Amino acid sequence: MMTSKSVNKLVLTSMVCVLLTACSGSQIKPITDPGYQPGKEDARLRITADRLSKRIEDSRHYYHDPEVQDYLNRIARRLVGSLELGDIKLNIQVIENPNYNAFVLANGHIYIHTGLLSLIDSEAELATILAHEIGHVVHRDAARAADQRKSAANLYAGFSALPLINIFGGLHMAGSISGYSRDLERNADHYAAERLNQAGYNLAEGSGIFRKLSEATEGITENDTPYFFSTHPRMKERVDSFGQLEFGNNSNQQKQAPIESTPNIIFRDMAWSTLANYIELGNTAQAEHLLPRLKEYESNNAVLRYYEAKIAQLKGEDEEYRSLLNQALALEDQPDIRRELGLLSFKNRDWANAREHLTQYLKQAPEAKDRMFIEAYLREIKEHKDTEQ
Amino acid sequence: MKVLPSITMLVALVFSTLYTYAEEAQAIDTITHGLDVDFTVPASWYLYPRSQAIVLTRDGELLQSVSISRIGYGKKLTNIDRTLDKNALVSELGELYMQNIENSSEVSKLERLAFEPAQHGSLSGFTLKYRFKISNGAWMLGSLIVLTGENYVYQVLYSGTERVYFERGEKGFEAFLASLRILKH
DSSP states (O other): OOOEEEEEEEHHHHHHHHHHHHHHHHTTTTTSSTTOOOOOOHHHHHHHHHHHHHHHHHHHEEEEEEHHHHHHHHHHHHHHHEETTTTTEOOEEEEEEEOOOOEEESSSSSEEHHHHHOOOSSHHHHHHHHHHHHHHHHHTHHHHHHHHHHHHHHHSOOOOSSOOOOOSSSSSTTTEEEEEEEOHHHHHHHHHHHHHHHTOOOOHHHTTTHHHHHOEEEEOOTTTTTTTOOSSSSSHHHHHHHHHHHHHTTSSSOOOOOOOOOHHHHHHHHHHHHHHHHHHOOOHHHHHHHHHHHHHOOOOHHHHHHHHHHHHHTOOOOHHHHHHHHHHHOOOOOOHHHHHHHHHHHHTTHHHHHHHHHHHHHHHHHTTHHHHHHHHHHHHHHHHHHHHH | OHHHHHHHHHHHHHHHSSHHHHHHHOOSSSOOOOOOOEEEETTTTTEEEESSSSSESOOOTTTTEEEEEEEETTTTTTSSBBBBTTTTOHHHHHHHHHHHTTTTTTTHHHEEEEEEEEEEETEEEEEEEEEEEEEOOOOOEEEEEEEOOSEEEEEEEEEEEETTHHHHHHHHHHHHHHOOOEOOO
């Protein structure tokens, strides 16, 4: 039997261990510190990170656009002077994924999802995300987190393993990267604010990205859709925390001109493909959230009307769906629009319109993947028309 | 006396069919399951009934397998937030399945090889043949047959590694398909 005395002793020992853990974490010096020496843990983490980077860069999710990558790396260079930080070289990359997420690996590779880039309006917002992630690299947060986990594992056998990093896949898995602890995230925010200020960015403008994320993810639970900085502190807390930093730095003015004054133009193609992705996945709320942003670029565009029609279809608004498809067709005669109108007419037994649209569709897209089906529908239409005559 | 329950359990296990089920399945000519299907297990194949599907394999599930399952209308597919609409045309269902496969965490570099109408007994549907890479790097081939019934959509998937195993199990799959009867749809 354990006496209360021995229980107290155990608790005391545990507390000492926790304190030691905290102390060992603080021994990890920032990468920019003159006394910085990479440890065994850093080397181990970098090997794993390199493997993961290779997987990402070989995967279909890797978004390769030299112009975009160059722009992102130029912002990073402006924030920290050079892409080389100690023995780490920063490398900013993009992942084609509609979820709002960004993360950094221990090898200095920072990944931003196309979904998050689709929300960007100003360079200051983009710089805020990058500065925060660079903060994790500078503070060696991967090593800190690993160190804390190791110490915790010594205390409690069977303590949970490293968070599973899996950027591959669909609705639930993609980009689901666990954030660091609340303190490490806050430290990265402080670092970001300092760098943004130094680089001449407007902090208030930069923190706008958090407000946007807060709005875009309203009503979405963390389990449903992982998003940027989803864990600690919570999004609302982060908006407040960054707000305090803005005033603390008293630097809500852009002191230097941005590299690109309209970064949203650079990310426009991404925004289009992100919208298509939301529709494909059935994420109606996120598609509707993104749509007005695209309307700002082109308000009277057939593709835009087509996507609006697809959103109406997802919502079960059949009349709106048909009306928007007709509007799209009036703007431009495209095979996808013809196909949708043809199938809709076919389902409504409107044989004349179905025949016209589906015939046009096959003419415009002779290599259509669903050609065999469309031909079968056209045969069926002919039978119906013959019977009716 | 404490050992008695353990001995009883051991004897029960030895005489139970629980872990010799796969081998026994081969001896049975036709099998009817909770999915309301009837089929013959091909020679040298093994059968693994699961809670949501029936799986058959010749060389092991990771190398090559057939699975049969069904989804009710109005239910969501596994990888996308889209439901199966009873009024959807077969070609529309095909597109939906393609998007579902494309968004699977196991699948990368998906290539559509064929998409054509299918008929099985009184049920119509489509066949989708595709090629993909799985996370460990092996190239796989998949042949998905989707059949639309009154209340359910039945899915028969045959997949296997592009090298050796897909082809090796193809005759068995064809025999399975020829014997398959969907009893309630």
